[in-house]
Amino acid sequence: MIDGPLALLGGPVALQIGDALGQFLQPRTLARVFVDGLAKAALYVMIAAGLTLIFGLMGVLNFAHGSLTMIGAYLGGAILVVLVGGGGPTTLALFFVTVVAVFGLLAAFGGLLEVGLIRPLYDRPPIYQILLTFGLTLVLDELARIVVSFYGLQPISDWQAALGTKPPILTQSIGLGPVSVSGLALFQIGFGLVTVLAIYAFLTRTRYGLVVRAGSEDSEMVDALGIDVRRVFTVVFALGVGIAGVAGTLLAWDATWGASVPLASETLLPAFVVVIVGGLGTFRGTVVAGLLVGLVDSTMTWWFQNAIEFTGLPEMTIFLILVITLIVRPQGLFGLAEVGGH
Amino acid sequence: MIVLFALYPGIHTLLTISPVGAEAVALLPDVETMTAVLYFGLFAMSFDFISGYTGYLSFGHAAFYGAGAYFVVLAANGKIPLVPAGTSFMLLLVLAGLAALVLAIAIGAVSFRLSGVYFAMITLGFSQVLYVFVRGWNYVGSNPRDGVFVTGERGGFEIGVPFIDSLNVAIGQLTGDEIEGLLGAISLSAGEVSYYAIGGVVVVCYLAMQRILHSPFGRVMVAIRENEERARAVGYDTFRYKLAAFAVSGFFAGIAGALFAGFQRSVTPDDTFYFLVAGDALLASIIGGFGTLVGPLYGRLFDESVREFLSTAGAGGGLLPYLREHVPADVLATELVGGVTVQGAIEAFLNGHASLYLGLLFVLFVLYVPNGLLGTLRNRLGGTVASWTARQLERRR
Numbered sequence: 001m002i003d004g005p006l007a008l009l010g011g012p013v014a015l016q017i018g019d020a021l022g023q024f025l026q027p028r029t030l031a032r033v034f035v036d037g038l039a040k041a042a043l044y045v046m047i048a049a050g051l052t053l054i055f056g057l058m059g060v061l062n063f064a065h066g067s068l069t070m071i072g073a074y075l076g077g078a079i080l081v082v083l084v085g086g087g088g089p090t091t092l093a094l095f096f097v098t099v100v101a102v103f104g105l106l107a108a109f110g111g112l113l114e115v116g117l118i119r120p121l122y123d124r125p126p127i128y129q130i131l132l133t134f135g136l137t138l139v140l141d142e143l144a145r146i147v148v149s150f151y152g153l154q155p156i157s158d159w160q161a162a163l164g165t166k167p168p169i170l171t172q173s174i175g176l177g178p179v180s181v182s183g184l185a186l187f188q189i190g191f192g193l194v195t196v197l198a199i200y201a202f203l204t205r206t207r208y209g210l211v212v213r214a215g216s217e218d219s220e221m222v223d224a225l226g227i228d229v230r231r232v233f234t235v236v237f238a239l240g241v242g243i244a245g246v247a248g249t250l251l252a253w254d255a256t257w258g259a260s261v262p263l264a265s266e267t268l269l270p271a272f273v274v275v276i277v278g279g280l281g282t283f284r285g286t287v288v289a290g291l292l293v294g295l296v297d298s299t300m301t302w303w304f305q306n307a308i309e310f311t312g313l314p315e316m317t318i319f320l321i322l323v324i325t326l327i328v329r330p331q332g333l334f335g336l337a338e339v340g341g342h
Numbered sequence: 343m344i345v346l347f348a349l350y351p352g353i354h355t356l357l358t359i360s361p362v363g364a365e366a367v368a369l370l371p372d373v374e375t376m377t378a379v380l381y382f383g384l385f386a387m388s389f390d391f392i393s394g395y396t397g398y399l400s401f402g403h404a405a406f407y408g409a410g411a412y413f414v415v416l417a418a419n420g421k422i423p424l425v426p427a428g429t430s431f432m433l434l435l436v437l438a439g440l441a442a443l444v445l446a447i448a449i450g451a452v453s454f455r456l457s458g459v460y461f462a463m464i465t466l467g468f469s470q471v472l473y474v475f476v477r478g479w480n481y482v483g484s485n486p487r488d489g490v491f492v493t494g495e496r497g498g499f500e501i502g503v504p505f506i507d508s509l510n511v512a513i514g515q516l517t518g519d520e521i522e523g524l525l526g527a528i529s530l531s532a533g534e535v536s537y538y539a540i541g542g543v544v545v546v547c548y549l550a551m552q553r554i555l556h557s558p559f560g561r562v563m564v565a566i567r568e569n570e571e572r573a574r575a576v577g578y579d580t581f582r583y584k585l586a587a588f589a590v591s592g593f594f595a596g597i598a599g600a601l602f603a604g605f606q607r608s609v610t611p612d613d614t615f616y617f618l619v620a621g622d623a624l625l626a627s628i629i630g631g632f633g634t635l636v637g638p639l640y641g642r643l644f645d646e647s648v649r650e651f652l653s654t655a656g657a658g659g660g661l662l663p664y665l666r667e668h669v670p671a672d673v674l675a676t677e678l679v680g681g682v683t684v685q686g687a688i689e690a691f692l693n694g695h696a697s698l699y700l701g702l703l704f705v706l707f708v709l710y711v712p713n714g715l716l717g718t719l720r721n722r723l724g725g726t727v728a729s730w731t732a733r734q735l736e737r738r739r
Binding site: 061117120121124126127128130131132134135136137138139141142143145146265269272273276280315316319320322323326327330331 | 397399452455456458459460462463464466467468470471474475478617618621624625628695697698700701702704705708709712
């Protein structure tokens with residue numbers, strides 16, 4: 001433990017860093033850190049994708065995104081606990097059933113939210129949408145807390161029953177050449193990759209995606225072409241909320257996240273960081289920023305576990321990435337300068 | 343409007359000994375809560391000063407509140423260089439404000455290159471960096487995650503005129519002074535002394551901020567909010583104005599944090615630097631009236647009243663103890679739906695879940711009362727409450 005800011009520069013720590021550097025540069029460590037980083041990146045992109053879709057088209061910065069992810073985690077966990085019961089080889093198939101169910105439920109909920117609450121605010125300054133969704137998080141978090149304590153699902157710590165539904169294949173380590181990787185990390189990477197490809201295909205290969213992209217460029221013009229932009233808004237909001245729910249379901253199996261009420265702010269802040277670093281509203285930027293944040297995060301986590309002892313710093317890393325990016329490139333990696341104006 | 347606060351303890355005491363005492367205890371926040379309303383109200387005002395008047399949403403404003411609070415506790419523990427442990431609290435208040443001001447200039451200089459959502463996010467980023475840093479920094483105390491408290495023999499912090507003992511009173515939850523027989527008639531409990539002492543500082547800060555807003559400088563702030571490009575075209579260096587306004591706001595946020603630390607004698611990262619603390623200030627500002635300086639104080643009063651009214655067992659009473667005592671047992675045991683009794687429903691939905699109702703109220707305010715309590719009142723009266731009162735008095739003469 002260090003005693004003051006100056007000790008960071010002091011002697012004994014520097015010696016350790018030299019040793020640690022040698023260890024870090026070994027191929028085995030590098031590969032491990034890389035795979036961990038990819039797994040983290042997959043989760044970050046999953047968490048942030050819905051947020052960036054919604055902002056890209058509608059310009060609404062959805063503060064309730066974290067709460068919706070948290071609700072997805074509980075909902076997914078609950079369905080898994082009911083479906084899986086004893087566990088078995090079909091668990092993975094059941095997981096995908098759960099994902100579809102959670103996506104459907106939350107997308108429906110998101111559609112309702114857009115029509116009921118956000119629609120009246122389009123004529124007001126954008127600050128009011130932030131305020132409204134911020135109020136929404138308070139309500140959703142507290143409702144979740146009431147329900148969770150009513151059924152006694154461990155209000156503060158992670159929900160063990162949902163973690164327990166994980167199939168054994170994901171808890172084992174799988175050997176990939178010289179390095180062994182946890183099955184869960186590989187599953188997360190695969191899941192994240194499929195989701196990113198699906199969203200990308202939706203945006204670039206389908207007709208509706210074309211309308212969405214046009215709408216984010218100039219919604220008035222799209223409206224003038226005879227397309228009901230309001231309905232597109234509702235659909236995209238529903239999609240974004242649904243993806244948040246899917247991300248939550250994926251997190252319910254990960255012991256470092258897990259289903260809990262504080263998950264709302266634990267996911268909201270990284271989602272913001274990823275979205276802002278990538279450039280608000282650009283999907284490509286979000287994916288790149290997710291990779292960046294995930295890899296830096298896993299690298300820094302390794303360093304702080306092995307060389308530098310400062311308890312809080314791994315959590316600090318991603319906010320440092322945010323601050324540094326905004327200082328160097330205020331509009332984000334892939335953002336356009338004029339988007340920052342509103 | 344701020345005058346009403348001076349009368350509160352007296353009214354509260356009168357009502358609690360009156361025939362409607364039980365209802366008053368349940369409904370009204372007690373003096374201790376009101377003290378919290380005062381210092382947090384000052385923080386909310388400083389948030390409104392920058393966000394409500396220049397239109398830049400400072401989502402990391404908790405950083406300045408936390409800086410002020412930690413400054414006082416660290417200084418009292420003798421951990422700040424050049425500031426000895428026995429420094430008078432009034433001096434500490436100013437120093438804490440200045441520390442927050444320096445921090446605000448550093449953060450503002452970088453952040454004001456951005457606007458809108460990006461500004462909100464970068465300030466949030468800075469405050470989260472500080473939050474995590476303070477949470478892990480062993481220098482502040484042996485267990486930084488759980489916060490630090492004032493160690494040493496020191497009694498309550500004293501507020502008053504520096505170097506004149508008779509004009510100083512100690513504040514604090516358990517350590518404050520009591521005053522008996524002032525002017526032959528007035529006796530104040532320790533809680534009430536703290537209330538008035540902290541209230542005095544808050545009023546001075548409020549008047550200072552109001553003075554700034556009504557000066558030409560304040561007009562430029564509003565011009566930036568209304569149309570920044572036009573303000574720049576007229577010839578104002580808007581960056582400097584924004585930065586100065588941010589620094590002033592940080593200064594008063596630091597003082598608010600220092601008052602909080604002085605009263606509570608302990609701070610934790612979660613109730614100072616955490617971003618939801620700024621969220622609470624936002625809540626107070628919206629409910630009270632965004633862009634009305636005193637509004638956030640009333641917004642916070644509203645918040646705290648609802649919170650205490652719905653708390654598990656608030657010191658000043660609340661709905662739950664009142665219902666437990668006054669609702670007949672057979673009503674409580676009645677089944678509603680599916681085996682849930684009235685008692686169960688009350689416990690599930692009222693027990694400490696004030697945030698739910700505050701959130702609902704907040705959403706309703708954003709949708710239907712965008713000007714907040716005081717802003718709406720002002721629109722009704724056609725001006726500030728003070729000018730309306732003056733006009734009414736003029737008419738009656």
